Amino acid sequence: MRWLLIVAGALSLALAVVGMVLPLLPTVPFLLLTAACWSRASPRWHRWLLSRPRLGPAIARWERERTIPRRARLTAIALIVLSMTASIWLVRDHAWLPWALAGVAVLVIAFILRLPETRDGAR
Secondary structure (H helix, E strand, C coil), rough: CCHHHHHHHHHHHHHHHCCCCCCCCCCCCHHHHHHHHHHHHHHHHHHHHCCCCCCHHHHHHHHHCCCEEEHHHHHHHHHHHHHHHHHHHHHHCCHHHHHHHHHHHHHHHHHHHHEEEEEHHHH
C-alpha cells in the first residue's frame, strides 16, 4: 500500500505540473492529493513537498486549518472565469460542450466560495 500511495502522489504531482500550463487541468487539487498520499506513505517526500518555498506554506496551512487566503480565492475564481470563458469560446459550435464547461465552472466556483478564509490575513 505504501508504494501505491507514493506512486499515486508522484502521478498527482505530475498532473499538477501539467495543470500549471493547461487551463482546464486544475493544479491545486492535485497538489493536495500529492500531499495527502505522501503524508501517509512517505514522511520524507511529504517534507520535501512542504519545503518548496512557493507551495509548502499553502499546503501546510491547508493541512493545519483547511482554509485559503482571500487573495488565493479571488485569483482562483478569476482564472477559472478567464480559462473557462476562453474554452467555451473555442468550443462554441458544439451543442452541449459549452454548457457542460459552464456547469463545471459554476460548481468549482461554488466549492471555492464555500471554503473558509484564512484568519488574520495570513498568506
